[in-house]
Amino acid sequence: MKPYAMPPPGRCSRSAAARALAVAAAASLAACGDATGPSGGADVLRVARMTPAARGVASAPTEPIVIRFDRPLDRASIVPDRSLHAFARSSGTVRGTIAFAEDDRALVLTPSRPFMAGEPVSVYLSRDVRGADGVTLGPSGWSAQFWTAARPAPAEFTPAQVLPTRPASGAPSRAYGGVATDLDHDRAADLAIVNEDTADLVVFMNRGAGFSAAGARYPLGRRASPSEAADFDRDGHTDLAVANIADGTVSILLGRGDGTFGPGQTLAVGSTPRGIAVLDVDGDADGDVATANVGADDVTILVNDGGHFRVAGRVEAGAGEWALAAADMDEDGVLDLVVGARNAQQLIVLRNDGGGAFSARGRQAAGGGPWMLVTGDLDRDGHDDVATVNGQSNTAAVVRGDGRGGFGPPAMHAIDPFGLASDLGDLDGDGDLDWLTSSYSGDWRLFENQGGVLAMTRELAPRTAASCALLFDADGDGDLDLALIDEEADEVTLMRNGG
Numbered sequence: 001m002k003p004y005a006m007p008p009p010g011r012c013s014r015s016a017a018a019r020a021l022a023v024a025a026a027a028s029l030a031a032c033g034d035a036t037g038p039s040g041g042a043d044v045l046r047v048a049r050m051t052p053a054a055r056g057v058a059s060a061p062t063e064p065i066v067i068r069f070d071r072p073l074d075r076a077s078i079v080p081d082r083s084l085h086a087f088a089r090s091s092g093t094v095r096g097t098i099a100f101a102e103d104d105r106a107l108v109l110t111p112s113r114p115f116m117a118g119e120p121v122s123v124y125l126s127r128d129v130r131g132a133d134g135v136t137l138g139p140s141g142w143s144a145q146f147w148t149a150a151r152p153a154p155a156e157f158t159p160a161q162v163l164p165t166r167p168a169s170g171a172p173s174r175a176y177g178g179v180a181t182d183l184d185h186d187r188a189a190d191l192a193i194v195n196e197d198t199a200d201l202v203v204f205m206n207r208g209a210g211f212s213a214a215g216a217r218y219p220l221g222r223r224a225s226p227s228e229a230a231d232f233d234r235d236g237h238t239d240l241a242v243a244n245i246a247d248g249t250v251s252i253l254l255g256r257g258d259g260t261f262g263p264g265q266t267l268a269v270g271s272t273p274r275g276i277a278v279l280d281v282d283g284d285a286d287g288d289v290a291t292a293n294v295g296a297d298d299v300t301i302l303v304n305d306g307g308h309f310r311v312a313g314r315v316e317a318g319a320g321e322w323a324l325a326a327a328d329m330d331e332d333g334v335l336d337l338v339v340g341a342r343n344a345q346q347l348i349v350l351r352n353d354g355g356g357a358f359s360a361r362g363r364q365a366a367g368g369g370p371w372m373l374v375t376g377d378l379d380r381d382g383h384d385d386v387a388t389v390n391g392q393s394n395t396a397a398v399v400r401g402d403g404r405g406g407f408g409p410p411a412m413h414a415i416d417p418f419g420l421a422s423d424l425g426d427l428d429g430d431g432d433l434d435w436l437t438s439s440y441s442g443d444w445r446l447f448e449n450q451g452g453v454l455a456m457t458r459e460l461a462p463r464t465a466a467s468c469a470l471l472f473d474a475d476g477d478g479d480l481d482l483a484l485i486d487e488e489a490d491e492v493t494l495m496r497n498g499g
Helices: 017-025
Strands: 047-051 066-069 084-088 096-101 108-113 120-125 141-148 159-165 175-181 190-195 200-206 209-219 224-228 237-244 249-253 266-268 273-277 288-293 297-305 308-315 321-328 336-342 346-354 355-367 372-377 385-389 395-401 407-414 417-427 436-438 442-448 454-460 468-474 481-486 490-499
Touching: 017 266, 047 141, 066 120, 084 108, 159 209, 159 481, 175 224, 175 237, 175 355, 175 481, 190 224, 224 273, 237 273, 249 273, 249 288, 249 490, 266 308, 273 308, 273 336, 288 308, 288 321, 288 336, 297 321, 336 355, 336 372, 355 407, 385 417, 385 436, 417 468, 436 468
Parallel strands: 273 321
Antiparallel strands: 047 066, 066 108, 084 120, 096 108, 120 141, 159 490, 175 190, 190 200, 200 209, 224 237, 237 249, 249 266, 273 288, 288 297, 297 308, 321 336, 336 346, 346 355, 372 385, 385 395, 395 407, 417 436, 436 442, 442 454, 468 481, 481 490
């Protein structure tokens, strides 16, 4: 049975250009009816609106991030990579210039380089951000996510390169999981592939014309697989968190910014961690980690203290916590957890109550036992939805979120036997998220999004096993390509979009 969870600030200024940019980016606060704040009430600083819109799926890669508040800010409370932090899955930590506009009611982060195509971006504000009147955001801080746009493409894929993952000895590695993210700051997403049997991580560097093995292999725990990228120590370099299923642990690997990693930290989280997610649970604007532990029947919360982690608590969601993702399902300005409970065959929202506390909110039948799930706004109604593959039931489901922490009924789809992975990305570049499923005993299936309706349009055959996939712009041409991982052949096949 297989798991898969599912990547230098400038000096503050208030130029006329920044003021014009912020004014043009969105309507005035008086027109905003979606003010959010995790603590609510009149005694907290509130975020009124962000541009790009929270949960948006097609922002321009060059668009600045503009956050509007309900009152003027204390400029001194905005400290890049401390009280303000942003991370993009493929391009990494967002660095750029900070400006204030609209009488200090708007904060403008202009990235120093464009985002990569079709990548999700997370934005965090800490509890220390305050207004000019001294009122703060509250103990939970504030978080939001959005996706960048990909250019139009035919969503027809041609093999470009095959990357073997076995060590020099030729021993089977069972490649299963990984991330596509820029590890060396060259504006190209590299591949970090996790291996179950060799219990290690292998890195392939993107050299523009192709990928090459970096050489070093980094030790992980037994049956390592679910993995996420973040900048945990906020030094500008991409780090990794990997769950080790057989050991009941999580490995934290801190990147050095050159494609290598320093010595890892290993933490016990509970029996059989199958899912992993990154979110800010304590309001300090850095990435904390949560794991879904089916053997322990709970979710473990790991709090990040400057790149070093500690177990902060455990949460029970229901029978068989297996799959996991982070999204603001109730739209209160902090990320929640979406749990796939395999034994109960349910999706459950664990509402982020702040301070590391969570409470079960919405529950919905998933149409089978969730093996992996992913979140995103599939029908562009402004609310995050859930797309899950249901493992041994040979089904997949799309479940619509209602923006209040609840769900609609599942829309079921047939997939090949033993669905293992569920991934989203705008593969045809038409401004909405498409869906790719992976089935161990079958193939990869592309469901193109046609106005919120997912229709299967492509099947991609593996050499042996369609285990999982990474969706990213491999060649820098602005559309999304694929890295298809085959755990039995121990290879990653790069597929270029459009040939």
